[in-house]
């Protein structure tokens with residue numbers, strides 16, 4: 377039985393490993409390599425993840441992890457971007473563990489956290505063409521509300537994300 381809990385300092389290597397492997401399993405076909413390398417360097421080194429373990433409410437509520445039989449198999453994080461408005465910033469699973477409900481458990485946890493801070497709506501950005509994520513969000517009640525340039529994408533890289541929305 378999986379449980380979701382706040383991440384601890386000793387979860388840093390698991391979070392780095394999961395995000396790095398999930399990136400490699402998800403994005404090489406749809407995003408330029410240079411962009412991916414920059415995102416990993418900016419967010420998923422041990423140093424960067426360690427800095428973001430702790431919550432800094434309301435903007436960042438800290439990494440959460442899904443753990444099963446003593447193994448960390450997924451991670452997620454969210455926060456508020458404006459009063460009443462929440463966002464799921466990160467959600468990645470160990471690639472071999474997709475499709476068993478762990479993503480839903482993590483999403484429920486983030487939803488609960490932002491609701492407790494007064495959010496009545498929730499947003500998430502997913503890269504255009506990410507068929508490992510868009511159907512998941514749509515199965516959980518999100519609808520596509522528009523597109524924006526992917527965070528950190530240079531103009532010439534031309535990477536775009538769907539913005540998806542749901543009331544909570």
Ligand SMILES: CC(C)(COP(=O)(O)OP(=O)(O)OC[C@H]1O[C@@H](n2cnc3c(N)ncnc32)[C@H](O)[C@@H]1OP(=O)(O)O)[C@@H](O)C(=O)NCCC(=O)NCCS
Nearest residue numbers: 467468469474475476477478479480502508509511512515
């Ligand atoms: C997105 C992700 C976190 C979802 O977690 P998950 O544990 O695989 O999803 P769940 O098993 O909880 O699935 C929930 C629902 O979404 C559907 N779903 C999930 N992934 C799907 C896919 N690739 N295609 C179609 N439907 C999918 C499931 O069928 C299920 O629907 P149901 O309620 O009708 O049964 C996970 O697949 C993942 O890590 N993907 C790769 C990384 C990524 O893209 N992260 C998001 C970046 S924005």
